[in-house]
Amino acid sequence: MSIELDLPGTPDTPRVVVAMSGGVDSSVVAALVSEAGYETIGITLQLYDHSQAVGQPGTCCAGSDIHDARRVADRLGIPHYVLDYESAFRGSVIDDFADSYARGETPIPCVRCNQTVKFRDLLQVARDLGADALATGHYVRRLDGAAGPELHRAVDPARDQSYFLFATTQEQLGFLRFPLGDMEKSAVREHAARLGLGVANKPDSQDICFVPSGDYASLVKKLRPETAAPGEIVDLSGKILGRHSGLVHYTVGQRRGIEIGGQPEPLYVVRLEPESGRLVVGPRLALGVSSCDLSDINWLGGKIPDGGVAVTAKIRSMARPAPARFDGRAVTFETPEFGVAPGQAAVLYDGNRVLGGGWIKTTESALNAMAA
Missing domain, CATH: 2.30.30.280 (Adenine nucleotide alpha hydrolases-like domains)
Known part of the structure; x- marks a missing residue:
C-alpha cells in the first residue's frame, strides 16, 4: 500500500515525524510512512514512571511499550528518540485529572493529553526537527475544505477518535496527518503482519495509561485526599x-x-x-439536561450566524450524536439529553465533520426548563 500525505511545497524527500506509542496503530503509521518514501523519524514520549507499569498489558507509553516502539523503529531502519515528558504530563494531564475530580467533575485525560503534550509540545518538537508533518495513529480524517483543512470522523465508526481531538486547532491541522483515518482496524493489523511488525497482535489499550489498574479513585485520593x-x-x-x-x-x-x-x-x-x-x-x-454552557471552545466551523447553528452534539465519547443548536457559547438540545456531566466535552458535528467543541461547565436541568 502506498500512502500520500499531501505535503505541497516540501522538498523532494519530505521529513515526517511519527508519534510512536509502541502500539500497533502508530507502528503501522511509521511503517507506511517509511514505505512510501518519506524521511521518517519516530518519537516516543515517556509520560510517567513507566517502571510501575511494566508487566501490565493494555497501557500505552509504559516501559514495555517504549521497548516495542524501539524494536519497530529498528526493524524499519528509522531514527527513534524517547523524550522525557514526565513533568509536563503530570502538570497538564495527571494533576488536571485529579483537580477535575476534586471539583466534582468527570474528566477526560485523553483529550488533555492530545491538547497539550501531544499536539502542542510534540508538534513543536517535530517543527524543531525540521519536519514537514507530524503523523499519528489516531482514527480520524483530515480533509481539505474550501477554507482549509477540516477534521472528520474516521471511516471505521467503531474506532473513530474524533471526540478526543475536538481541541485540535486549525493551525495544528495544517501540520498533522492521520494515515489510518480511511482504514478499518482489521486492515491495520493486516498491514502490521505484512510488514513483519512484532506488535501485529498486540492488544489495544483499554485503560487510562497512567492508571493501568483502572482504579481511578485510589490515584485521586492519593493526590487530592479531600476527595475521600x-x-x-x-x-x-x-x-x-x-x-x-x-x-x-x-x-x-x-x-x-x-x-x-x-x-x-x-x-x-x-x-x-x-x-x-x-x-x-x-x-x-432528573438527569435530563436541556442545555449546557461550554468553556475553552475550539471552533473549526467558520462564522456562526445569528440564532446559532444546527449541529449534532456528542457529550460522551460513546454517546449517540444528539440534534442540538450552538450559539457560540451554549449547546441547546432538541430533546433532553441524559448523562451530561461537567468536566466532559461537548463535541459538535455537521454530518461527519467536526465543527469544534468545548468543555462542559454548567448544565440546565430539563425539569427546571419545563417549570420556567
Missing part, C-alpha cells in the same frame, strides 16, 4: 438519605454504589457538591 472525605447523600429537596464515603467514588449518572434502600424508584447521581461535600441523587428523569 465522607458526607451526606441528599435528594433533590435536600433531605438527607444517608452517607457516602467520598465524592471521588461517584460521577453524574451513576446508579451503582449509592446503596440507599426503600425508595420508590432507582436513584442516580444527579450532581456532586464539593463545597458542602454532599452527593445529590434523584430519579433518572
